Amino acid sequence: xxxxxxxxxxxxxxxxxxxxxxxxxxxxxxxxxxxxxxxxxxxxxxxxxxxxxxxxxxxxxxxxxxxxxxxxxxxxxxxxxxxxxxxxxxxxxxxxxxxxxxxxxxxxxxxxxxxxxxxxxxxxxxxxxxxxxxxxxxxxxxxxxxxxxxxxxxxxxxxxxxxxxxxxxxxxxxxxxxxxxxxxxxxxxxxxxxxxxxxxxxxxxxxxxxxxxxxxxxxxxxxxxxxxxxxxxxxxxxxxxxxxxxxxxxxxxxxxxxxxxxxxxxxxxxxxxxxxxxxxxxxxxxxxxxxxxxxxxxxxxxxxxxxxxxxxxxxxxxxxxxxxxxxxxxxxxxxxxxxxxxxxxxxxxxxxxxxxxxxxxxxxxxxxxxxxxxxxxxxxxxxxxxxxxxxxxxxxxxxxxxxxxxxxxxxxxxxxxxxxxxxxxxxxxxxxxxxxxxxxxxxxxxxxxxxxxxxxxxxxxxxxxxxxxxxxxxxxxxxxxxxxxxxxxxxxxxxx
Numbered sequence: 402x403x404x405x406x407x408x409x410x411x412x413x414x415x416x417x418x419x420x421x422x423x424x425x426x427x428x429x430x431x432x433x434x435x436x437x438x439x440x441x442x443x444x445x446x447x448x449x450x451x452x453x454x455x456x457x458x459x460x461x462x463x464x465x466x467x468x469x470x471x472x473x474x475x476x477x478x479x480x481x482x483x484x485x486x487x488x489x490x491x492x493x494x495x496x497x498x499x500x501x502x503x504x505x506x507x508x509x510x511x512x513x514x515x516x517x518x519x520x521x522x523x524x525x526x527x528x529x530x531x532x533x534x535x536x537x538x539x540x541x542x543x544x545x546x547x548x549x550x551x552x553x554x555x556x557x558x559x560x561x562x563x564x565x566x567x568x569x570x571x572x573x574x575x576x577x578x579x580x581x582x583x584x585x586x587x588x589x590x591x592x593x594x595x596x597x598x599x600x601x602x603x604x605x606x607x608x609x610x611x612x613x614x615x616x617x618x619x620x621x622x623x624x625x626x627x628x629x630x631x632x633x634x635x636x637x638x639x640x641x642x643x644x645x646x647x648x649x650x651x652x653x654x655x656x657x658x659x660x661x662x663x664x665x666x667x668x669x670x671x672x673x674x675x676x677x678x679x680x681x682x683x684x685x686x687x688x689x690x691x692x693x694x695x696x697x698x699x700x701x702x703x704x705x706x707x708x709x710x711x712x713x714x715x716x717x718x719x720x721x722x723x724x725x726x727x728x729x730x731x732x733x734x735x736x737x738x739x740x741x742x743x744x745x746x747x748x749x750x751x752x753x754x755x756x757x758x759x760x761x762x763x764x765x766x767x768x769x770x771x772x773x774x775x776x777x778x779x780x781x782x783x784x785x786x787x788x789x790x791x792x793x794x795x796x797x798x799x800x801x802x803x804x805x806x807x808x809x810x811x812x813x814x815x816x817x818x819x820x821x822x823x824x825x826x827x828x829x830x831x832x833x834x835x836x837x838x839x840x841x842x843x844x845x846x847x848x849x850x851x852x853x854x855x856x857x858x859x860x861x862x863x864x865x866x867x868x869x870x871x872x873x874x875x876x877x878x879x880x881x882x883x884x885x886x887x888x889x890x891x892x893x894x895x896x897x
Contacts, residue, residue: 405554405556405557406539406554407539407546407551407552407553407554407557408463408537408538408539408540408551408552409459409461409537409538409539409540409545409546409549409550409551409552410442410535410536410537410549410550410551410552410670411457411459411535411536411537411538411550412442412443412445412534412535412550413426413442413445413446413447413533413534413535414426414443414445414447417457417458418455418456418457418536419455419456419457420447420453420454420455421449421453421454421455423449423451423452423453424447424448424449424453424455425447425448425449426445426446426447427445427446427447427448427532428444428445429441429444429445429446429469429532429534430444432446432469432501432503432532433503435469435501435502435503436470436500436501436502436503437502437631437632437633437634438502438503438504438505438634438635439503439504439595439633439634439635439636439637440503440635440637441469441503441504441534442467442504442534442535445534446468446469446532446533446534447532447533448530448531448532448533449524449526449530449531450481450526450527450528450529450530450531451526452523452524452525452526453523453524453526453531454521454522454523454524455521455522455533456519456520456521456522457519457520457536458517458518458519458520459517459518459520459536459538459540460515460516460517460518460540460541460542460545461513461518461538461539461540461541461545462511462512462513462514462515462539462541463509463510463511463512463513463538463539464487464509464510464513464518464520464536464537464538464539465506465508465509465510465536465537465538466485466506466507466508466509466520466522466533466536466537467504467505467506467507467534467535467536467537468505468507468531468532468533468534469501469502469503469504469505469532469534470497470498470499470500470501470502470505470532471501471529471530471531471532472497472498472499472529473499473528473529474497474499479497480526480527480528480529481524481525481526481527481529481530481531482494482524482525482526483507483508483522483523483524483525483531484508484522484523484524485507485508485510485520485521485522485523486520486521486522486523487510487513487518487519487520487521488518488519489521492508492509492510493508494507494508495507495508495509503534503635504534504634504635507522507533508522515541516541520536537552546673547673547674548673548674549673550670550671550672550673551589551670551671551672551673552668552669552670553585553587553668553669553670553671554668555573555574555666555667555668557669559585559586559587560583560584560585560666560669561583561584561585562574562576562581562582562583563581563582563583565577565578565581566581566583569597569599569665572597572667573596573597573665573666573667574665574666575597575599575663575664575665575666576655576663576664576665577602577657577658577659577663577664578655578658578659579655579656579657579658580654580655580656581654581655581664582652582653582654582655583652583653583666584650584651584652584653585650585651585653585669586648586649586650587648587649587651587669587671587673588647588648588649588671588673588674589644589646589649589671589672589673589674590643590644590645590646590672590674591640591641591642591643591644591671591672592639592641592649592651592669592670592671592672593637593639593640593641593669593670593671594611594637594638594639594640594653594666594669595635595636595637595638595666595667595668595669595670596636596638596664596665596666596667597632597633597634597636597665597667598623598624598625598626598632598633598636598662598665599632599663599665600626600630600631600632601632602662602663603625603659603660603661603662604625604626604627604628604630604662605625605660605661605662606622606623606624606625606661606662607622607623607625607655607656607657607658607661607662607663607664608620608621608622608623608656608657609621609623609638609653609654609655609656609657609664610653610654610656611639611641611651611652611653611654612651612652613641613644613649613650613651614649614650615650618654621638621639623638623657623661623662623663623664624662625661625662626662634667635667638664639653646674647674
């Protein structure tokens with residue numbers, strides 16, 4: 402197998418890692434499903450999209466750095482790039498992989514001399530973000546495993562398999578026998594089982610159970626693979642609840658068979674807490690680091706991001722609601738006021754009374770001399786108003802209208818007298834108003850006087866002229882006598 406010694410896992414949020422200012426913590430849940438190398442550790446990453454470095458001091462003989470790949474190749478130029486150094490000596494970087502992937506080894510160093518070393522990682526990035534996840538190292542002193550997140554390989558002596566288990570490509574152990582068991586003794590407050598789902602074996606889902614310290618067994622599911630999938634690595638099969646600090650025993654039983662997904666063990670991560678090494682408070686703090694602090698720093702970033710998103714959404718919703726309210730209020734007011742003018746909302750600088758539909762002429766323009774002085778001496782002399790404007794509200798009397806003219810009757814020629822009648826004297830027309838108390842408006846037109854009927858002149862027959870028309874201008878007197886004589890109605894000289 403790859404290694405039989407226990408190793409210490411240092412997450413990217415650990416305070417022992419010193420970053421340059423241009424690094425930032427990132428919540429990595431959106432990257433957990435990329436690639437086939439499993440989820441990021443505790444769903445957190447540190448990243449930078451410019452030149453940056455970080456350093457980590459440790460005492461050990463082997464070290465490896467893991468991260469998430471997000472590379473781009475532009476005409477042979479890779480972005481981002483990085484380099485690792487141990488005590489100012491470069492150990493290079495792993496070969497680039499141009500596809501998104503988690504838990505990818507960025508650089509490693511083996512067979513280091515016993516003692517304290519300093520790891521320095523330097524990255525150069527133009528637009529692609531360099532993503533760092535965790536450090537894994539083999540400590541020189543076994544006491545460094547105390548109160549640390551410890552990676553336990555499948556060949557660890559504390560793991561006891563029954564005879565049905567076997568080796569899988571030197572990276573895991575596997576069983577396909579129903580009822581096979583495995584027992585693991587550890588000291589800590591939690592344990593997480595990681596395994597492999599091989600694509601070469603049946604993809605049908607299966608299940609198993611695990612028990613802690615002889616308590617009732619808890620089931621777990623081996624989901625299997627979908628058709629045409631590749632082998633999945635670093636898959637979580639079992640996650641224990643938070644346990645009390647101290648030694649524990651975990652017993653795992655496989656309940657599948659050869660026609661279903663097998664049970665494999667790639668490694669176990671144990672949050673180690675040595676009994677008596679820390680007080681209950683310290684143990685609880687370590688427990689919090691395993692369970693609650695799995696997302697403390699990450700969840701802080703997540704909360705900030707979620708708060709920003711929620712604030713933006715609320716602002717948009719408020720703006721939309723206000724706009725809708727204003728629009729609906731405008732439509733409602735418009736419908737209420739349709740066809741009915743709101744006189745109370747109109748500014749009234751003057752006192753104006755409504756005029757009747759039949760408008761009576763007011764103040765003639767001749768009163769201001771536009772058409773010359775008026776020669777009407779019968780117009781009443783009313784004073785002109787000095788302030789405001791008052792429109793008369795009474796109608797014109799019917800006596801102001803022109804009476805129809807009656808055409809004159811034909812003259813009774815035999816009774817005409819030669820003496821003309823004297824013209825009668827005209828009397829002024831007395832006009833009676835409906836409201837005698839209301840004065841007539843200044844400059845109003847005086848009432849019209851009806852024309853006197855003109856009576857036809859009475860003349861003698863001897864005074865008639867044959868060349869003069871007495872019938873509306875159509876025939877002369879002589880023509881009329883000739884026509885009557887020709888028709889036999891009357892003799893030519895019967896008028897005499």
